[in-house]
Amino acid sequence: MKQSLYAGVAVAVMALLPAGAQAQGTVKIGIISAYSGQFADTANQIDNGIKLYMKQHGDTVAGKKIELIRKDTGGPNPAVAKRLAEELIVRDKVDILAGFTLTPEALGAAPVSAEAKKLLVDMNAATGIITTKSPYIVRTSFTLNQVANTLAEWAVKKGGVKKVYTMVSNFGPGIDAEQYFQKGFKAAGGEIVGSVRMPVANPDFSAFVQRAKDLNPESIFVFVPGGAQPAAIGKAFAERQMDPKKIKIMSTGEAVDETAVKALGDLALGRISGWHYDYNHHSKVNEDFVKAFNAEFKRNPDFFAVGGYDGMHLIYEALKKTGGKADGDSLIAAAKGMKWESPRGPVAIDDKREMVQDIYIRRVEKVDGKIVNVEFDTVKGVHAE
Amino acid sequence: MTDIPTVAPQLYLQSRSRWRPIEIVFWLATLLPFWLFPDYLSLASQIAVASLFALSLDLILGYAGVVSLGHAAFFGLGAYTAGLFSIYVWGEVFTGLIAGAAVAALVGYASSFIISRFRHLTLIMITLGLGLLLHEAANSAGWLTGGSDGLQGIEVWKVAGLFSFDLYGVTAYSYTLGVLFVVFLAARRLINSPFGLALRGIRENFVRMPAIGADSNSHIRKVYTISAALAGVAGALIAQTTQTVSLEALSFERSADVLVMLVLGGAGRLYGGLIGAAVFMIARDQFSGIAPQYWYFWIGILLVVVVMLLPNGILGGLSKIFARWSRR
Numbered sequence: 143m144k145q146s147l148y149a150g151v152a153v154a155v156m157a158l159l160p161a162g163a164q165a166q167g168t169v170k171i172g173i174i175s176a177y178s179g180q181f182a183d184t185a186n187q188i189d190n191g192i193k194l195y196m197k198q199h200g201d202t203v204a205g206k207k208i209e210l211i212r213k214d215t216g217g218p219n220p221a222v223a224k225r226l227a228e229e230l231i232v233r234d235k236v237d238i239l240a241g242f243t244l245t246p247e248a249l250g251a252a253p254v255s256a257e258a259k260k261l262l263v264d265m266n267a268a269t270g271i272i273t274t275k276s277p278y279i280v281r282t283s284f285t286l287n288q289v290a291n292t293l294a295e296w297a298v299k300k301g302g303v304k305k306v307y308t309m310v311s312n313f314g315p316g317i318d319a320e321q322y323f324q325k326g327f328k329a330a331g332g333e334i335v336g337s338v339r340m341p342v343a344n345p346d347f348s349a350f351v352q353r354a355k356d357l358n359p360e361s362i363f364v365f366v367p368g369g370a371q372p373a374a375i376g377k378a379f380a381e382r383q384m385d386p387k388k389i390k391i392m393s394t395g396e397a398v399d400e401t402a403v404k405a406l407g408d409l410a411l412g413r414i415s416g417w418h419y420d421y422n423h424h425s426k427v428n429e430d431f432v433k434a435f436n437a438e439f440k441r442n443p444d445f446f447a448v449g450g451y452d453g454m455h456l457i458y459e460a461l462k463k464t465g466g467k468a469d470g471d472s473l474i475a476a477a478k479g480m481k482w483e484s485p486r487g488p489v490a491i492d493d494k495r496e497m498v499q500d501i502y503i504r505r506v507e508k509v510d511g512k513i514v515n516v517e518f519d520t521v522k523g524v525h526a527e
Numbered sequence: 528m529t530d531i532p533t534v535a536p537q538l539y540l541q542s543r544s545r546w547r548p549i550e551i552v553f554w555l556a557t558l559l560p561f562w563l564f565p566d567y568l569s570l571a572s573q574i575a576v577a578s579l580f581a582l583s584l585d586l587i588l589g590y591a592g593v594v595s596l597g598h599a600a601f602f603g604l605g606a607y608t609a610g611l612f613s614i615y616v617w618g619e620v621f622t623g624l625i626a627g628a629a630v631a632a633l634v635g636y637a638s639s640f641i642i643s644r645f646r647h648l649t650l651i652m653i654t655l656g657l658g659l660l661l662h663e664a665a666n667s668a669g670w671l672t673g674g675s676d677g678l679q680g681i682e683v684w685k686v687a688g689l690f691s692f693d694l695y696g697v698t699a700y701s702y703t704l705g706v707l708f709v710v711f712l713a714a715r716r717l718i719n720s721p722f723g724l725a726l727r728g729i730r731e732n733f734v735r736m737p738a739i740g741a742d743s744n745s746h747i748r749k750v751y752t753i754s755a756a757l758a759g760v761a762g763a764l765i766a767q768t769t770q771t772v773s774l775e776a777l778s779f780e781r782s783a784d785v786l787v788m789l790v791l792g793g794a795g796r797l798y799g800g801l802i803g804a805a806v807f808m809i810a811r812d813q814f815s816g817i818a819p820q821y822w823y824f825w826i827g828i829l830l831v832v833v834v835m836l837l838p839n840g841i842l843g844g845l846s847k848i849f850a851r852w853s854r855r
Binding site (some may be wrong): 175177178182186191212213214216219220221224225226228229231232233245246249250253254256257269271312313314316317342 | 567570573666667676771772773774776820822823
């Protein structure tokens with residue numbers, strides 16, 4: 143009885159104290175992500191990365207307790223993301239904003255981060271301009287040009303390809319991928335023999351693939367959104383007898399992710415891709431990470447999960463450097479120039495607050511009866527443009 | 528509605544347009560957030576915008592019986608117009624609102640010629656289709672709209688040259704609430720006019736109205752244009768207060784959400800959209816705070832419960848209870 147009375151008094155005192163004093167012992171992180179709707183699985187994988195990091199490293203860093211507040215945007219909605227960012231800062235007094243499944247969310251919250259001078263950790267959204275919108279944004283995922291440009295240069299210089307036909311979905315990321323790939327390809331001395339933009343919703347790929355086949359190009363670059371489409375276009379290639387072993391079919395990593403490769407089976411063999419993370423990457427850090435991830439969530443991590451994991455690492459390390467000071471200026475200064483060994487390989491944060499990371503060139507192969515992406519070449523230390 | 532034959536039409540309309548005390552209390556209550564919930568003003572301003580949008584749908588759905596599943600088309604048009612206006616013309620907010628309303632009204636007027644020819648299921652399909660068309664058009668016109676990244680570089684001036692949009696949402700809420708109130712007054716006047724009465728007649732019997740001298744088609748064209756303009760104002764408000772516009776403003780989800788708000792609050796009642804928007808947005812905020820992944824489940828339950836227990840929405844239910852209580 144007496145105890146509960148004390149507890150009651152303690153709560154009352156806590157409530158009466160100004161918010162600043164209460165926040166002294168904690169660092170609050172507001173996670174803004176598309177937890178519901180079409181992109182919920184992406185948001186959940188980012189969240190799994192965050193959870194795993196906190197489980198492994200505890201919820202206290204530099205004497206501060208880390209507290210997460212999760213907010214759902216429901217999809218690519220910048221107005222909601224902006225309001226949530228404002229509310230998190232004004233109402234919940236968060237010190238750091240993080241998450242961001244989709245580019246519009248990050249762009250909505252970016253001005254709030256600039257105005258309130260709060261660190262914003264972009265754990266996934268991949269459009270180039272995001273980090274230019276506030277000096278307090280740091281990205282722990284990747285940018286499309288980092289991948290597409292690197293793959294294009296590699297294809298001409300080392301892959302022995304001189305001519306390419308590009309096929310992309312007609313929406314923001316698809317058009318970006320097309321432009322970065324074509325730019326890189328031409329700069330390296332290659333030739334674009336043609337390109338097509340396919341409808342983003344439920345396209346029939348067979349007509350597009352037939353058109354590509356008629357041109358008989360040396361190689362093809364493909365970009366389609368994740369989900370059911372990678373498998374569908376892979377099957378369309380097979381139906382038209384376009385063997386990835388004869389015509390080089392290249393893409394970014396989404397098109398040959400775990401689900402797509404499983405759905406395609408042998409049809410995926412020989413597909414080439416450039417990407418920054420795969421659960422099959424060979425390193426001690428990654429093997430431990432995959433093992434722990436599987437033990438916790440009963441599935442393999444993907445690049446979303448690693449973005450969340452590295453994002454938390456960045457926050458923890460930055461707080462250690464500042465001795466627990468959580469204002470935007472101290473944290474962003476601490477984040478710049480940071481280097482660490484991530485499950486994806488060696489990474490660093492450059493002056494533009496972007497990831498510097500290795501891009502792996504992989505081929506789909508059968509290893510011990512399992513169909514996986516095997517890394518066979520590495521482009522080291524790639525900067526986001 | 529049983530009291531209609533007993534009074535002269537002018538008197539009936541006059542009695543309808545008199546301000547009741549409850550209405551005054553309602554509008555005074557909208558000022559409470561400034562003192563009671565100063566941390567929730569951003570949410571309050573988005574509720575005001577959603578209310579305005581629901582009110583615009585109420586004019587066609589609740590009063591004229593025109594079912595639309597593509598009303599976001601006009602919301603998005605207003606939002607993109609206001610956004611582009613601030614980038615290419617100037618950042619003054621009131622002219623931006625007018626521009627947004629004008630473009631939405633223009634497109635509304637053009638499409639009203641199709642809309643007024645159909646009823647019921649056909650209409651749902653047509654409005655849905657028009658909404659999707661516009662969404663895809665905005666997606667393809669990436670050079671103008673920014674495509675799936677959203678429109679970049681919106682900068683609006685201070686409201687009336689004095690108040691800039693701040694982190695706490697004080698300006699945003701004052702501004703949106705002010706616009707909502709002005710638009711509401713206009714809508715209230717419209718509904719309590721002979722024109723509004725004719726609209727209700729059309730809702731009850733589309734074919735019979737021309738027989739008593741009110742051309743259904745031309746009435747629907749007018750109200751559809753007005754409704755589109757109001758939806759455009761709502762869109763322009765969201766673009767100005769958040770300084771972002773994305774394809775989401777044109778999405779099917781937005782059309783569906785506003786319908787849900789109206790059904791929750793009670794269609795065919797001036798305050799239905801306002802109450803519905805407030806209940807929906809606050810429920811959404813609270814539920815998604817508790818369970819960011821599964822909050823739609825609770826919204827679903829709320830909707831099912833309201834529709835089953837209160838078939839005419841929250842307001843319909845309340846007025847029924849009130850009527851039963853006052854009869855005793």
